[in-house]
Amino acid sequence: MKLFHYFFIFLLFIKNPVYALELPNSDASYKEKFSLIQVGDWIFRNGVQTDSFIVKKLDGSVFSHIGMIVSVEPEIKIIHATTNDDENKPNQVIISTLTEFTDPDLAQMYAVARPNFLSDKQKKQIIEELLTKQGEEFILASREQEHLYCTTLLYDTIVKYQPDFNPEWKHAKFPLLSGDYLFPGAFANYPNITWIYVYPDKTP
Numbered sequence: 001m002k003l004f005h006y007f008f009i010f011l012l013f014i015k016n017p018v019y020a021l022e023l024p025n026s027d028a029s030y031k032e033k034f035s036l037i038q039v040g041d042w043i044f045r046n047g048v049q050t051d052s053f054i055v056k057k058l059d060g061s062v063f064s065h066i067g068m069i070v071s072v073e074p075e076i077k078i079i080h081a082t083t084n085d086d087e088n089k090p091n092q093v094i095i096s097t098l099t100e101f102t103d104p105d106l107a108q109m110y111a112v113a114r115p116n117f118l119s120d121k122q123k124k125q126i127i128e129e130l131l132t133k134q135g136e137e138f139i140l141a142s143r144e145q146e147h148l149y150c151t152t153l154l155y156d157t158i159v160k161y162q163p164d165f166n167p168e169w170k171h172a173k174f175p176l177l178s179g180d181y182l183f184p185g186a187f188a189n190y191p192n193i194t195w196i197y198v199y200p201d202k203t204p
Helices: 002-015 030-034 050-059 120-131 150-161 184-188
Strands: 042-047 065-071 077-082 092-097 107-115 170-174 177-181 193-199
Touching (some): 042 184, 050 170, 050 184
Antiparallel strands (some): 042 065, 042 107, 077 092
16 A cells, blocks of 8 residues: 555656746845735645645645635634644644644745735635634545535635636546646636745745
8 A cells, every 4th residue: 555655656746746936035034024914815835744745746836735814913823724734623624823834844835925806805704704614624525526625715715705716726637536626826826916925035
């Protein structure tokens, strides 16, 4: 079984190399950058675990996970659908602090982007609905099936309030994973977003 697992990873690496995303660099200080983060921003991470590796290979992106900022005071908090961020709350929608979301055991890089196409009112509506989804079960399934994973948690809510939101779904055809899926790269490459913060800083 382990041999098959590593062979599968090898195939993903050969067929789906990860392409670097052009991210902005800034000389602003850490504190100054985080002061710019707002409720409704998207936060991405480049994960370090096996499932993150698979997602990045299938997507061709540097990111493997996404969540949305739901509060900035007294601390930054993120809602996201995850399998194992919190061992006490596996396979569900949870709220994490920024420190938890970006823990080095989970992430080697993270970035924050602002969806400019959403109004403040829409962001408030989206967050209010997202907060009702805490504890809902993580379901990795294709577009035509019942699903709830990190990207679809956001997509299925955003599209209710902004029907024009149309990130690109990708067709995956691999063992145990076949159909159309929505990956973090579709959000990272979406038009009319502004990169607010990248750690570590990356010069294009």
